[in-house]
Amino acid sequence: MNRSNLIRWGRKNLFRTPVDGLITLIVSGTGACIAESFVRWAAVSAHWSVVIENLRVFMVGTYPAELTGHAWWAGVLLCLVFVLSGAAIFARKPTEESSQTFHLARRLLPWGSALALVATVMLLSPNVMERWGGLLMSVLFTLLASALSLPLGIALALGRRSRYASARCICSGYIEVMRSLPLILVVYCIWIIVPLLAPTNPGPDLLRGLLGFTLFFAAYVAEYVRSGLQSIPLGQVEAAQSLGMSARQVNFQIVLPQALRVAIPGLVGNVLDIFNTVPLLFIIGMTDFLRAGQMILVNPQSGNRTYEIYTFMFAVYLAVASLITYTARRLEDRMSRGRQ
């Protein structure tokens, strides 16, 4: 019975027509061939020791060796933030008794995360900011850029819907121009302009890069927030106005909280975009995760292990991206459930 079901399924989904059968054979043949050679390479001829030996470089890049302890603590702190936020986001709806602490915890979470982020930055000691690197820098940079571009993006989105035509023009002009420029150019441009404005102390490359990323991604955040704003029915604004609320109250108490809820999946996707574009920081000489890997490749001792290093890097990027995508999907599910 079971077997005949399997055969029926196979006939329907794999061998419906002769062409279909041919496709199945070709795909399974190539797939098996690739999988077989990859597994054989990974298990037999690959030397994974190169990854383990250079794990420090992958994780912290050029960070001073004597400060490795600080990097460990920073990593622990970041992991703690991730676990706690994950718990707060995905926790089940609380029961009546525990709901008060739950809501308190949830309200404290953004502040707690911000505090932890600042603590991480202090822990890694800003004096050696020039030498931050590796996966730790990539993750920290992503968090900082996402956090900083959010307020600017919200301001731009609100400005784009302002009552004042001039503010509308300026904001939409900024958004459109930023969205038609390559990120790498924006980052580089900011990097060369800042020393002109502050010749005595242009600040570390990391902060200049952060400024470029913030200015660039604020335009994208603004578009996500705008789509959220558009989803709020006009009746709500009118109702709030008729209750005598001022424009500011309407925006910050009625429209924005709801709009941001709608925009959250897009904003989480934006975090993934930021993480995936952090490697562009190579243009201002910073050592992120990808560049750390390339540094290892240049090292003659591990020069021949190209594929091991790339496989490891692809795996890490894929793991982080899957985590973020999973979070976005869960949030989306949750929100659609909340609305029903």
Next chain:
Amino acid sequence: MDHLAISIPSHVRARPKRRRARSAYIIRQGLIIAAALILLVVFAAAVRAGLARNGIGFDLGFLLRQANFEISEGVLPTWEGWRQFSSNDSNGQALLVGFFNTVKVSAVAIALSTLLGVLWGVARVSRNWLLRQASFLVVEFVRNTPLLIQLVFWYFAVALKMPALTEASSHLGALFSQQGIFLPWIVVSESTSVLSASALILSILLLAAAGRFRRPRRRLLALAGLFAAGSLAHGLPLSVSIPRADGMLVSDGLSLSPEFAALVAALTVYTAAFIAEIVRGAILALPRGQWEAAAALGFGTRTTFNEIVIPQVLRMVLPSFANQYISLVKSTSLGIAIGYSDLFNVYGTVANQSGRSLEGILIAMSSYLVLSWLVSAITNAANRRLLRAGGQR
């Protein structure tokens, strides 16, 4: 007392208030503009002061000065035609070469990614379970890893790991080597006469017309065949030039540098994955009833696809394609990571040589702006045409 206030006709009281509100609005409007202008002026003045401190002013004269560097790949458009860029040319001409390299790689990658993306999107909704799952896996992999790591992988781990030219084997006439990829290419033969060339062009035009107009199709096809035969009889106007390796030199064929090939491959695969998702979404968005109606009318799968699904899907996806094309054009600036001489890369060299980073980056930025707007203008025009064509049918 309140209800009394309300009972007064509103226009009587509201008018002075509205006028006041209006003038306040205009004043605030002016304040916003003034603030923006002041900010801009202060910013420009600060930048100018910074430049002056470094002993340079804002000056575009460097564009006319001699470049003094070579560009590994790239031809310069001049009034007499295309020629190789040399170090005697000016900085402005160098930037022009970079601009054309950017346009070249964008155009090729856009064409290839559309082709691959549409096929891939169709594979994503295929009835074949295995094909569907396999294409899903690859799409997810490509979409969820940074473009830059894909690009450096294509360059350092694929293009540069190919055999050296002396050991490269030929596949279907194409040579794949570390020094580049050499493909067979159609060229106009030297012995072409005007008569045979024009006959060939005429036959291609007739073929295109046959594709467009339905009724006299058979007659048009016959005419096209006749002209093609005539052109062949009068000496072959086109021939296939197959690359031949002779030591480290390759003659004939179309040669692509490893940088160009890696950039095109990375951009094509990356963009195609996004296009595949767009196409898949559009196909799934079609009501199921259309498939059922087509089946009820006795249409086969292929006819349904070509005549019913594709025309509607194309109309749906073109605006989304435009976004992908724009981000592709912007992503060509990553070419600097592997040393492809695109606009940004050439700008870097020019800025290094002349010390004019700020002027150069403004030029580069405006070029990318123009390119982005050009792509969106072209796709908008195509979209409008497509919608109009749909309305006529």
